[in-house]
Amino acid sequence: MRFGTLLLFALPLAAVAQRKPVAARVDSVLSLMTLPELVGQTNQYNGFWNATGPMPAGNEWVEQRVKALKQGGVGSVLNVAGVDQVRALQKVAVEETRLGIPLIFGLDVIHGYQTLSPIPLAEAASWDLEAIKRSARAAALEATADGINWTFAPMVDISRDPRWGRVMEGAGEDPYLGARIAEARVRGFQGDNLSDPTTLAACLKHFAGYGFPVSGKDYHTTDYSAHTLYNWILPPFEAGVKAGAATVMNAFSAANGIPATGDSALVWGELRRRMGFGGVLVSDWGSIGEMIPHGYARDLRDAADRALAAGCDIDMESDAYLRHGVELARSHPADSLRFREAARRILTLKFELGLMDDPYRYCRATKPDVRAEAYDMAVRSSVLLQNKGVLPIGSVLVGLTGPMAAEKNGVLGNWRVSAKDQSAQSLAEAVEGRCWTYAASAPHSVGQEAFHAELTLNAADTKANDAALKALRKHDVLVLAVGEHGYESGEGRSRASLRLSAVQQDLIRKAYKTGKPVVLVVYAGRPLVLEPWIQEGAAAILWAWQPGTLGGQAVVDVLCGKSEPYGRLPMTFPRSEGQIPIHYDAFSTGRPGPKSEVFWSHYTDESNAPAYPFGYGLSYTSFAYENLQVREAPGGWSATVTVRNTGARSGSDVVQLYVGREGNGQIYPVKSLKAFKRVVLEPGSSAAVELELPREALTQRDGQGRSIPFTHGTLRITVGPNSAEGLTWTTNLIP
Numbered sequence: 249m250r251f252g253t254l255l256l257f258a259l260p261l262a263a264v265a266q267r268k269p270v271a272a273r274v275d276s277v278l279s280l281m282t283l284p285e286l287v288g289q290t291n292q293y294n295g296f297w298n299a300t301g302p303m304p305a306g307n308e309w310v311e312q313r314v315k316a317l318k319q320g321g322v323g324s325v326l327n328v329a330g331v332d333q334v335r336a337l338q339k340v341a342v343e344e345t346r347l348g349i350p351l352i353f354g355l356d357v358i359h360g361y362q363t364l365s366p367i368p369l370a371e372a373a374s375w376d377l378e379a380i381k382r383s384a385r386a387a388a389l390e391a392t393a394d395g396i397n398w399t400f401a402p403m404v405d406i407s408r409d410p411r412w413g414r415v416m417e418g419a420g421e422d423p424y425l426g427a428r429i430a431e432a433r434v435r436g437f438q439g440d441n442l443s444d445p446t447t448l449a450a451c452l453k454h455f456a457g458y459g460f461p462v463s464g465k466d467y468h469t470t471d472y473s474a475h476t477l478y479n480w481i482l483p484p485f486e487a488g489v490k491a492g493a494a495t496v497m498n499a500f501s502a503a504n505g506i507p508a509t510g511d512s513a514l515v516w517g518e519l520r521r522r523m524g525f526g527g528v529l530v531s532d533w534g535s536i537g538e539m540i541p542h543g544y545a546r547d548l549r550d551a552a553d554r555a556l557a558a559g560c561d562i563d564m565e566s567d568a569y570l571r572h573g574v575e576l577a578r579s580h581p582a583d584s585l586r587f588r589e590a591a592r593r594i595l596t597l598k599f600e601l602g603l604m605d606d607p608y609r610y611c612r613a614t615k616p617d618v619r620a621e622a623y624d625m626a627v628r629s630s631v632l633l634q635n636k637g638v639l640p641i642g643s644v645l646v647g648l649t650g651p652m653a654a655e656k657n658g659v660l661g662n663w664r665v666s667a668k669d670q671s672a673q674s675l676a677e678a679v680e681g682r683c684w685t686y687a688a689s690a691p692h693s694v695g696q697e698a699f700h701a702e703l704t705l706n707a708a709d710t711k712a713n714d715a716a717l718k719a720l721r722k723h724d725v726l727v728l729a730v731g732e733h734g735y736e737s738g739e740g741r742s743r744a745s746l747r748l749s750a751v752q753q754d755l756i757r758k759a760y761k762t763g764k765p766v767v768l769v770v771y772a773g774r775p776l777v778l779e780p781w782i783q784e785g786a787a788a789i790l791w792a793w794q795p796g797t798l799g800g801q802a803v804v805d806v807l808c809g810k811s812e813p814y815g816r817l818p819m820t821f822p823r824s825e826g827q828i829p830i831h832y833d834a835f836s837t838g839r840p841g842p843k844s845e846v847f848w849s850h851y852t853d854e855s856n857a858p859a860y861p862f863g864y865g866l867s868y869t870s871f872a873y874e875n876l877q878v879r880e881a882p883g884g885w886s887a888t889v890t891v892r893n894t895g896a897r898s899g900s901d902v903v904q905l906y907v908g909r910e911g912n913g914q915i916y917p918v919k920s921l922k923a924f925k926r927v928v929l930e931p932g933s934s935a936a937v938e939l940e941l942p943r944e945a946l947t948q949r950d951g952q953g954r955s956i957p958f959t960h961g962t963l964r965i966t967v968g969p970n971s972a973e974g975l976t977w978t979t980n981l982i983p
């Protein structure tokens with residue numbers, strides 16, 4: 249008896265069932281299921297054949313997977329997209345399996361689907377929660393029209409290590425900003441109602457600690473204290489869970505001697521019990537099987553057993569549950585129960601997504617146009633790091649060069665499963681028709697550009713650099729588009745050196761020698777290290793990240809002053825790689841210094857200061873912060889500061905509130921972000937900006953996970969334009 253058939257032929261029963269609460273409907277489906285079918289729901293496969301064409305004959309691997317699908321051995325798939333493909337595969341699940349339970353279609357819709365927004369780290373730089381929510385909503389609109397109903401986003405991993413390529417996918421280093429962005433993204437993807445066919449189920453990932461890989465290498469063991477776990481790593485997950493995230497994904501990494509996919513205490517203690525997460529927990533790709541090379545599980549059966557005990561509901565591509573699940577369940581009553589509970593959560597999600605009532609509801613004929621949202625986000629994400637008055641560029645002759653200037657691929661970012669190659673509008677295209685001339689410089693990379701392959705850099709061929717600068721010798725200002733290709737950051741793309749390539753440095757050096765003002769537009773998936781000579785020689789530096797499909801126009805509009813530079817850094821920029829991990833919310837240490845002798849916490853060959861601090865970003869105008877007043881308010885404090893636009897243009901600034909705490913029986917970061925608000929000001933005008941600090945925001949968890957309220961000691965409130973500047977108010981709390 250198929251579930252689809254049941255709907256067709258037992259309509260009165262189905263109608264009654266539809267009025268029942270989801271839990272009761274899930275129970276009735278569960279009661280129809282055999283053990284292999286229960287286990288089948290927990291198996292997730294990557295797209296395995298072109299479902300609209302004939303099955304490839306003689307391909308045993310595909311045949312085995314199709315067989316599993318028809319036997320009810322697949323509950324969800326990933327990387328199957330497009331109305332035709334989704335419909336065809338769903339038809340097999342609905343019409344050719346015994347119960348006809350539909351599949352969920354998951355995909356990495358990370359910063360857009362076919363139309364790409366800037367990378368998530370760039371979006372975080374906007375500090376604009378509404379814009380971030382709109383961007384996630386736009387991605388959901390576009391992806392759901394193509395049959396997708398689940399995105400593996402947002403990544404909420406806090407990281408302080410720009411060597412780790414995946415920082416491009418997160419919201420940076422700060423747990424408060426990270427938590428607010430996690431909420432915004434979850435709400436943007438999911439909307440108010442998961443069964444609305446224009447929304448996607450969100451997935452908070454990677455649970456937990458993946459952003460702390462030892463030595464910055466992706467997939468590596470992670471190392472962090474319990475204190476770091478509770479106060480930095482978990483808060484964005486908690487915020488995402490509270491915002492209603494339907495799913496969570498395990499991390500690839502291991503900590504404290506246990507791979508995250510097998511970490512029962514973390515999942516049951518923190519995610520399920522403390523945060524109250526009742527949704528679906530999915531493994532990362534193959535992360536159940538990877539517990540074997542981690543040295544943790546004996547074999548795939550053991551790995552399946554451990555992952556199941558650790559609450560992992562869906563096995564993404566390890567084939568561990570499908571191969572060993574039935575046998576495990578038959579030999580251990582606890583495992584049998586666990587599969588049933590996992591299937592219950594998965595079926596609940598299927599009901600909530602509306603798939604049980606209409607398996608094809610996400611396949612719409614028309615695609616929405618979301619380019620306006622992608623442009624808007626690109627305008628809001630670039631960060632002006634330096635400006636000696638050359639920006640915004642007025643009516644002068646501009647020479648544009650640099651390997652990223654005509655780039656239509658690398659500027660899309662790393663996660664673009666469904667976007668077409670070469671589909672971004674380049675900077676060179678966007679300036680056509682203006683008084684700008686583009687001249688090609690030496691290429692940045694040579695050969696293949698692909699998601700799964702290393703990018704090969706042009707290591708030495710600088711010939712075109714000389715030619716480009718010669719062609720632009722009559723121009724007043726040079727704009728150099730340099731940086732990283734999208735395939736230099738992201739998964740599997742850790743870097744030991746964060747410098748611009750030698751060929752790009754050659755171009756910059758030669759451009760500086762012309763004596764013309766040189767504007768650097770840096771495209772990157774992470775903070776990079778710009779040597780002092782590069783910073784000092786630049787007339788301006790605009791950090792454009794990887795701005796996505798509409799990035800060309802957005803960057804030109806910022807350079808020319810049609811839009812203001814809006815972004816502020818969500819990660820600290822190091823002066824050199826040796827400072828990493830570097831973050832603004834560090835502890836004071838017992839020897840903070842600076843001291844005239846050597847015995848304090850510092851480097852002998854580098855400053856402790858970053859190149860650019862967290863929260864930093866310039867505007868085309870300037871702001872003064874005056875008159876900080878703090879008063880006790882019900883439940884906390886209220887800080888008011890006057891911000892004055894002291895420049896000649898209108899503009900906006902992100903007013904940031906940080907706290908410092910001492911003397912409460914624990915150590916606290918020197919500064920922690922606790923609130924922020926954007927203020928828009930006309931030249932000469934000022935505004936009183938009020939920020940709330942709830943008392944519970946001062947609570948910190950100790951190494952045992954207990955919440956310790958801040959009841960006594962020194963409290964410092966600093967309000968300013970970034971984590972390194974501001975006005976400070978201090979009080980002593982007496983218990």
Ligand code: NOJ
Nearest residue numbers: 326356400453532533739
């Ligand atoms: C591996 C990545 O770590 C994860 O973030 C992603 O969602 C899955 N692959 C699926 O593509």
